[in-house]
Amino acid sequence: MSRTDPAETDWPVFTRFRALLAELYPLTHATLELELVAGHSMLFRWRGTSDVAATAPTVLMAHYDVVAASAEGWQHPPFDAVVVEGDGDDSGRVIWGRGTLDDKGALVAVLEAVEAQLADGFTPVNDIYLSFGHDEETHGSGAQAAAALLRERGIRPALVLDEGGAIVSGVLPGLARPSAMIGVSEKGITSLSLRVDQQGGHASTPPKMTATVRLARAVVRLNARPFPSAINPAIAEMLRTVGAHTTGPLSGVFRRPSLFSPLLRVVFSRMSDETNALVRTTTAVTQLSGSMAANALAERAEAIVNVRVAVGSSVEQTVRHVRRAIADPLVHVSVQDASEPSPVSPMTGPAWQSIVDAVAVLDPAVLSTPYVQTGASDSRHFTGISDAVYRFAPFEMSADERATLHAKNERIHAATWLRGIGFYRQLIAGR
Incomplete structure (x- = not known):
């Protein structure tokens, strides 16, 4: 589990995990070159056959740290990796445990694909790197160090693929x-x-406006003044893509996102929390602190606001909006840490197409579309x-399964995970 304070992290568990990977994937460890970066992150290099192999490498990313979990409320203990049998085949089996979706499931699927390709005697044309972070859930220092190391060596990847979106159904109305x-x-x-x-004092004689009030x-003011919505270029392309396969009254609207932008902003804002987050900067108050005693007025009251800055906006614009919304000079607003939105990667071209082609091999019925990742990933350090x-x-993820990310009862269907291995094998074969 990741801890904000590295001193509280159980590092021997991380060491045992890496040792287990060496046992389970012997060909990978015998063939690929492995470096430990930032103490615990793994960076594998699979040398290609090309004389200029290092000029167009691929980086496949994942992380092996997870968020904390207690056994309370779980149907199966979160760290026991329980496989619940189904009807005698993989279609019914479910793998339960913290990290099955976020993100050890992807990490071991990548390793399964590499191991299988090595067993078949395959060698890529261009170099392939596997970058497995150890602290994505907290600091991301492992990914930052790996990206810095590649930069120092003059390596500019042609494709970087990390965790993020998934295969989902019912994402938009009219899309079957x-x-x-x-x-x-x-x-x-x-x-x-x-x-x-503010001045403290005894709680028996409070002023009208305490620090906590x-x-x-x-x-409350911040929550009542949401950020403005916008249809950014990535969302516009997503709508055009799905619009060609959508039925019903919204089909024409989706195909013309520029013309119907005002309507789409309203629809996305109201459809669900997920779609609302796609079109605007969001804020969530996650931590509150006040007095250290039940009968003492707080001399300092503080709230931590987790902000996800929309593509097309900036941290500076975010802070200005927050200060205007609060409209109180006695509330001090400061930035604790900040990461700007990532640049928009090409939605056409060889790198994009290699992912689309691998998805098509996985399942020809699946429609590949761009979208904006609302959560942060280690990949932002590689931009x-x-x-x-x-x-x-x-991986195919239902709404219920997506809801288990960072929550109780995280799980993945075995058949889904096995198909994911096929995706990575196809992607590797094309590099």
Whole structure:
């Protein structure tokens, strides 16, 4: 499990995991070159046959740290990797455990694909790197170090693929086909502190406006003033793509996102939390702190706001909006850490097409479409060394299964995971 404070992390568990991978994937460890980066992240290099192999490499990414979990509320213990049998074949089996979706499932699927290709005697034309981070859920220092190392060596990948979108159904009204949501960008992530410093005192004689009341008012004001919505280029292309396969009254609207942008902004804002997050910057107050005693007024009240900055916006614009929404100079707004939205990767061309082709081999009925990743991933650290950075895990995920990410009862169907291995094998074969 990742911990914000590295001193609290159980590092021997990470070491045992890497040792287990060496046992399970002997050909990969015997053939590929492995470096440990930032102490715990793994960077494999699979040398290609081309004389200029290093000029157009592929980077397949995943991370092996997970968010914390307790056994409370889980149908099966979160770290026991329980396989529940179905009807005697893979279609009914379900793998339960923390990390099955986020993101060890993808990591071992990549390794299964590499191991199988090596067993078949395959060698890629261009170099392939496997970058497996150890702290994606907290700092992302492993991915940052790996990207910096490749930059120092003059390596500019032709394709980077990390976790992100999945194969989903019912994503938009009128679309009957399952969709592979391939992230071509991701929202920025910023933590803001809202802080009120005020004279303390005994709770028996409170002033009308305590520090906590002022802070609460600021939080309510911010929540009541959402950021403006917009249809960015990636979402517009997604709509045009699905519009060609959509039936019903929204089909024509989806095919003309520029013309119907005002209507689409309203529809996306109201359809679901997921679609609302696609079209605007979002804020969520995640932590609150006040007095250290039940009978003492808070001398400092603070709220931490997790902000996901929309593509086309910026951290600077976000802070301006927050200050205007709060409209109180006694509430101090400061940036704790910040990451701007990622550039939009090409939605056509060889790198994009290699992913689309691999999806088609996985299941010809699946429609591949670009979209914007709302969560942060390690791939954002690679946008400085590659123009083609994508975010997609080749697994079918229902709404219920997506809801288990960072929550209880995380799980994946065995058949889905096995098909994902096929996706990575196809992708590797084309590189």
